[in-house]
Amino acid sequence: MTRERVIGDLSAAHDGTEIKYTCCAQNGCWDASCIVRCETKDGELVSLSADDSINAGLPREDVSEEALWQGMVQMRPCAMGHAWKGELNAETRILHPLKRIGGKGPGNGHFVEISWEEALDTVAGKLVEFKEKYGPYCIAHSVDDVFEDCGFKLAPWFGMGMAAWGDSSCSGTTCGEKMHLGFDMVGAFHGNTDVCVGFEAPDLFNSKLIVLWGLDPLVGWYGSVSYYMKLAAERGAQIIVIDPRYTNSAETLADQWLPIRPGTDIAMLLAVAYVLYSEGIYDREYVDRWVEPDGFEAWRRYVMGETDGIPKTPEWAEPITALPAETIRGFANLYATSKPVHLHFYYAPAKRHLGEYAANAAMLLQAMTGNLSIPGGCETGCSLITPPRMPFPSVDWQQAAPEYNPPVCYNIQKIAEAIIQRPNLDSGTIDEETYRALIGSPPASPLPNIKMMIVENQYPISHHETNKRMKSLEMCEFNWGFQWHYGQASLEFMDIVFPGVNMMFESRDNYQLGSERFMYGPNGMRNYFLYADKICERPGEVRPIHWVHTEIAKRLGIAEKYNPRLANVSLDEWDDAVHELYHEAYDAWAADPTGELKALGIEPKPWNEFLKMPVVRIPIDKPFYPYKNYMEAEEEKSPFATLSGKIEFSSKTVELLDMRTQTWYRGGLEPIPVYDPAYMEGKPANDSFYNPKAERYPLSLVTPVSAYRQHACLDANPQLRDECYRHAIWMSPVDAKKRGLKDGDVARAYNEFGEVRMPVYVTSRMMPGTAAVFHGAWYTPKIEEKTENMPYGLDLRGTPNFLIGDEHAPHIVGALLTAGLIEVERAGR
Template identity: 55%
Template sequence: MDKQGIIEASRERREGERIFYTSCPANGCWDSACILRCHLKEGKLIAVEPDDSVNKNDSREDCGWENIWKGNVQMRPCAMGHSWKKELYAETRLLHPMKRVGKKGPGNGYFVQISWEEALDTIAEKMIEIKGKYGPYGIFHSQYPSFEKNGFPLAPWWEAGFGAWGEHSCSGHAAGEMFHLGVDMPKCARGVADNLPGFEASDIFNSKLFIMWGMDPVVAWFGPTSYYMQLAHEYGCKTIVIDPRYTQSAEILADQWIPIRPGTDLAMMLAVAQVLYEEDLIDHEFVDEWVEKDGFEEWRAYVMGEGEDGIKKTPEWAAPITAVPAETIREFARLYGTEKPVHLQYFYSCAKRHLGDYSAAAAMLLQAMTGNVACAGGCESGACLPTPGRVPAPRADFGRNPGDYTVPVLFNNNCLTEILASQKDYWEGRMSEDEFRHRIGSPTNDSPLPNIQMIIFENNYANNHSNVNRRFQGMADTEFNWGFQWHVNQPTAELCDIILPAPVWQLEGMDEYMYGHQRFVSGPNGMRNYFTFCARGCDFPGEVRSKEWVWTEIAKRLGDEVVEGYNPRMKDVPVEKWVDAQEAIYKEAFEKWADNETVMAYLGYEKRPTWEEFNANPVVRTEIDVPYYPFKNVMERGDSPFLTPSGKVEFVSNFVKNNDMTETRWRGQYEAMPVWSPSYVEGDISTASNDGFYNPKVKDYPLSLVTPVSIYRQHSSNDNNPFMREDVYRHGVWISGVDAQARGIKDGDVCRVYSDRGEAILTAYVTNRCMPGTAAIHHGGWYQTNGETSEMNAFGQDMRGTPNIFLDDGHLPHILGALIIAGLINVEKVADGDAEGYGSEAERGGMRGASVAIGTRDALAKKDGARDAAATA
C-alpha cells in the first residue's frame, strides 16, 4: 500500500468518530492537569492522544525556548494517562451494585448482585441507624478528610461527618514548615493564607544548582515540572541526586549521585551546616534581614559542638552514620554554599519517616542560611506546591447552599488506623480519654471524639496507608461500610458491605473530580497558566451511574432539606437525562464566563467563543511573564512571608519552646531545633526511630525498606491494568547483590518478605542500583491474600505485595503528623520446591479476585449447596 493508501485507510477507520478533551483526575499528580485528546467511535474509546492545544502537529521540544519560559508547552499525559482504556474495559470492572454475604475482610464472605433500589435504600437506612446510635461522629468519609475539612458531600445539611488536620503527601514537612517558617500548608491550600511556598516550573531555569534529595521526578513527579527539570539540566543547571537508590533521575539527570543510608539525611545536613558555618558560606544579607538571630546562633553552637552534647557535627562525624565519605560531604557543602541560586528539594520519601520532620526542617534551614529559601531559582524545600493561579476559569452553579453545619476537626489525618484500633477500648472504659486523644491527634482537649461505625470509601483508601494488617482489622470491625469501587478485586472492596460501581471520572459522565474540582480543571501549582474543560465522554457501562446521582438519591432518602441543600437544580432529573442536565449547567457557566469582556480581553480572545467552538479547543492558556518563586507575592508587597511568632525564619522554634507539645494537636514531644539525638529519647536515637539502622529491631529485620512510587501506578490506580502490569513492570523487592548473595537469592527467586507487622510473597529484583543494607518495594501494590490466617497475618499472607503491610505507624513519644512510608524488613528465599506452589506473579493476584466470589443469587445458592454437601461428605 502506498502512502496515500495508508492515509485513506486511516481516514476510513476514523470515520464517524468524536473527539473530546479531558484530564486525568488521579490524585498525586500535584503539579499537573495533563490533557488527554480522546477518540470515541460507536460509544467506545479507541485512542488517547497527547495535548495538541499549542504547537499543533509538532513536538513540544520544538516550540522554542521563549515559549517554554512562558509556559506555552503541551500538557502531555504519562504512560498511565494513555492506558485508561484498559481500566474502562477491564474484565474485573465492577458493573453492578453488590451486597456482601458473610463477614467483612479478605477471605470472608462473598458478594451477590443487587438492584440500585435495594442498594440505596439499605445505605440510607444504615446511615440513619448509625447516626442515631453513635451520633454524627460515627460516620467517616474517606475522600481525603485532610486540610481540616471532610469530603462527605451531604455533611452540611445532614449534619454528620468530621474532618482531620494534616494531610498525606506533605505530612513529613508540615512540622518544619509550620514551626520554623510559619507556613501552614492546609491554610495555603484552602486560600486562607497567601504566603505560598511553591514555584512555577519555568523558575527552575533560574537555578544554577539543582539538588534532588530523595527525589525522583522522572518517575515520581508527572507533568510539566518534571519536563522542565530535564530541560534545565540540558540548559546547564548542575544536578546532584542524593538517594539510596540509583534512580532513573540519577541515571538521566544527575551530574553526581550520592548514595546515602536511609534515615540518616539529618546527619549529613548537620555536617553541611557545620561546613557552611566554619567556612562562612552564609548569605549574611538574607540572614540579617529574615532570620531570627538568637535561634540562628543557638543552632550554630549545636552544630559546632558548643552545645550540651559537645559534639562537632563535622563531615567526619557524619560519614560513618550516613555511609557518605567525609570528603564528599565537605565538597558538596562547598559547592552548595558558593552556587546561587540553588533549588534544593528535599522530597517526601525522606521526610515521611520516623523523625523525618527534623531532617525536613533542616533542609529548610540550610536554604535560609544560604539565602535560597525565597528567591528566583530557589526552593522552600517543603511542600513547594501552592502557587497563585493565573487563569480565571468558569464555575458551574448547581445551586447548593452552604448549610448550617460546620464540620469539626477531630483527629490527625494519618491516625485513622489508630482510631479504629483503640476506639472500642475508650468507649468501653478500658482506655483513658487523655490516652485516646493522644493516640489520634485530637486537636484540643475539648474536641468531640469519634466512634466510627461506618466508613464510606470513594477509592482504594484501605490499601494505601501503613500497617495494613492492623488497618484492615479495624475497618472490618465496623458495623457497616460501603463505597464506590472500580474493580471487583480491589482490596478496599473486601471491607465493604455494599459496593457500588464507580465511573472512571474523566472518561465517563460529567461528575466533579476529587476535592470538588469541577470539569473546568485548572493546572494545579507547578503550571497554573491554563485550564481545560473535561467534556462528556463515554456512556456508563453496565449499571454504572453518576456518583452525583447516587448522592442525590441518598439525599432524597435522608430528607427534603438534605436534597434541597445538596442538589436543588437536579433533584428531579431522571437518571437517563442526568449527564445532559450536568452538561447544561456547565454550558450555562461557560456562557456567563464568555460574556465577561474583561476576562476575554485578558485571555486574548478576539471574539466571544461559542460553546461549540470552546468544546473543539477547550484549553485556555495565558503566558507566564515572570515565573513564581517561593513567597514571591508576599515579599514583593514588602511583608514577611514567615508567619512565625518573630515574623522571621526561626532556627529555634518559639512556638515549640513556649508550648507543651504533648498538649497541642501534635500530641507528642518535639525539639525546638533539628537535633540528631532528641532529649526525650532514652539512650540513643534508636528508641524512637522505628525504621532506622540504629533500632534494636535491626537484629531481626536488617534491611531498611524504602517504598518509592512507580511510573506504572498512581498510588494504587492501574495496579490492575494489564497495560501497566503485563510485560512492562515486574513488581518485586529490590535487593542489592551483596544482600542477595548473603541470603542465597538470585534475580527472579520467589521470596518471603516480612517485618514485625506482616509478610508477603514477592520475587526478588537483584540490582546494584540499591545500596547494601537497603531494600525497595514500589508503593501501590494491591493487598490480596491467600486466606490462610496466622498470628502475624490476620487475613492471610499477602500474595501481591503491598509494602504498607510491613510498615509501623506508631509515632509517640514523638509528635504525630507524618504518614510513615519506610520500615525495617528481612527477605528470605522460598525453597525451590515450595516456590512452585506460589505460581507466577500474575497467578498470585495479578488480575484475579482475592477472596470474593461474584455471581447471581441463584448461582451462589448452588455453590452454597455444593459447599454444604462437600462439608457433610
C-alpha cells in the same frame, strides 16, 4: 494481511469520529492536568493522543526558547495517562451495585448484585439508623477527611460526620512549614492565604544547581516539572541526586549521585550546616533580613556541638550516612556557592520516623543560603501551591448554607487507631487523655466513635500498617462507598458497593476533593485550564458519583440543600443538565465583568467554538517562585507568619508551648532540627539501622512510587501489569548473595508487622543494606495460609505497606510513614 489492509482497517476506525478533550485522572490531576485528546464514535472511546492545543504537529523540543520560558508548551500525559483507556472495559470492572452476604474480610462472605434502589435505600437507612444510635461522630471517610475537611459530602446538611487534620502527601513537611516558616497548608488548601510556596516549572531555568533529595521527578512528578528538569539539565544546570537508589532521574539527569543510607538525611543536613557555619559561607544579607537571630544562633550552637559536646562535622556524619566526609564537605561548598539552588527535599525522606527534622533542616538550609525565596530557589517543603494566572470558570451549584460544621476529631493517619482503641476507652482500659494522644484528637473536640466508614480507592493498602487498617474496617459495623474492580483489597470489607465511575472518561464531577470539569494544576503550570468533557458512555449500571450522592440526599430529605439545581433531574437527563451548568459557568466567565480577561489578552470564544478546542492558555511573564508576590511587593511585608514574623530556626511556638497538649502536631517536638530528640531518651528512630530490631530485620526498606501505577491505581491494568515491568524486591548483589538469592528467585520479606512474597530483582542500583518495593501493589491473599502477623492471609503480590508500622509515640502523630526495617530470605524456609 497486507500493509494496505492494516492501514485501511485502522483508518476506517477513525472515520466519523468526534474529538473531545479531557485530562488524566492520576492523583486527581493534583499536580499537572495533562491534556488528552480523545476520539470517540457512537459513545465509545476509539483512541487517545497527546495534547495538540498548542504547537500542533511540532515536537516539544522544536518550540522557541521564549515559548519554553512562557510555558507555552503542550501538556502531554505519561504512560499512565494513556493506560487509563484499559480501565474502561477491564474484565475485573464492577458494573452493578453490590451487597455483601456474610462476614467481612478475604475469604468471608460473598457479593450479590442488587438494584440501585436497594443500594441507595440501604445506605440512606443506615445513615439515619447510625446517627440515631451512635450520634453524629460515628462516620468517617477513608480518604477525604483531610486538611480539616470532612469527606462525607452530605455532612453539612445531614448533621453527621467528622473532619480530620493532616494529610497523606505532604504530611512530613507541614509541621516544619508551620513552626519554622509560618506557612499554613490548611489555609492554603482552603484559599485563605495569599502565601504560596510552590514554583512554576520554567523557574527551574533560573537554577544553577538542582538538588533532588529523595525525589525522582521522571517517575514521581507528573506533567511539566519533570520535563523542565530535563530542559534545565540540557541548558547547563548541575543536578545532584541524593537517594539510596540509583533512580531513573539519577541515571538521566544527574551529574552526581550520592547514595545516602536511608533515614540518615538529618545527619548529612546537619553536617552541611556545620560547614556553612564554620566557614561563614552563608548568605548574611538574607539571614539578617529574614531570619530571627536568636534561633539562628541556637541552631548554630547545636550544630557546632556547643550545647551537647558533639560537633556535627562531615566526619561525624560519614559513618552514619555512608557518605565520605570529603563528599559531604564538597557538596556543602558547591551548595553554598551555586546560588540560585533548587534544593528539593521530597516527601519520602520526610515521611520516616523523625523524618520531619530532616525536612525542617532542609528548609533552614535554603533560608541560610538565601535560596528559600528567590528565582531559581525552592521552599523545599510541600513545594505546591502557586497563584493562578487567570480567573477560572466555576459552576454555581447554589448549595444551601451549611447547617452543621463537622468538628476536627482526629488525625487522618490515626483513623485505624481511633477505631481499634475505642473499645479500650469504653472499657476503661485506657483513659481519655491517652486515647486522644494516640489518635491526635484535639483536647476540646468530640471523641470519634467510628462505626461506619465511607470507603473509596484502595484505602488499606495505600497506607502504612495495612493489617491494622484492615482490622479497623472489619470492626466497623457498616461500610459503603465506591469501588472500581473486583480484586481490590478494600472491597472485601464493604457492605454496600457502588460501581465507581471512570473519572477520566465518564464523569469528573464532584469526585475526590471536589474535582470539577474545569481543570488546572496548583503547581508547575497555572497558565492554562481546560474543560474536561464527558468522553464516553458508562458501561453497565455505572452512575456519576455526584448523582449517587444526590440520590442519597433525596432519601435523607436534603437534596434541595445539597444539590438544588439537579435534585429533580432524571438520570436520562443528568449528563445534559450537568453540561449546561458548565456552559452557564463558562458564559459567566467569558462575559468578563471585571475586565480582567481583557487585561490578560484573553478573548473568550463562544461556548460551541470553545468546545472544539477547550483550552485557554496565556504566556507566563515571569515564572512564580516561592513567596514571589511578597518578595517583589512595593511595600515590604513578611510572608512568614511565625510569632516573630521571621523564619525561625528555633520555633518560638515550640519553645513557648507544651506541644503534647496542642491541637495539631501534638507529641514530642524539638524547637530546632536535631539528630537525637531529647524525648526519645537516646532511643533511635523506629526505622533506623541503629534500632535494636535491626539485628532481626537488617535491611532498610524504602517504598518509591512507580512509573506504571499511581498509588494503587492501575496495578491491575492490562496494559501495564507485568508487561511493562516486574514487581519485585530490589536488592543489591551483596545482600542477595549473603542470603543465597539470585535474580528472579521468589523470596519472603517480613518483619513484626507482616509478610509478603514476591520475586527478587538483584541490581547494583541499590546500595547495600537497603531494599526497595514499589508502592501500591494490590493485596493478593493466600487465604489458606494465615499467620499471627498476616491474619487475613499471606500476601502473594507484594504490598509494602504490610511491612511498615504506624508507631509514633512518644513522637509527633500525623505523618504517613513510608519506610521500615525488614529481612528477606528465600521463600519456603
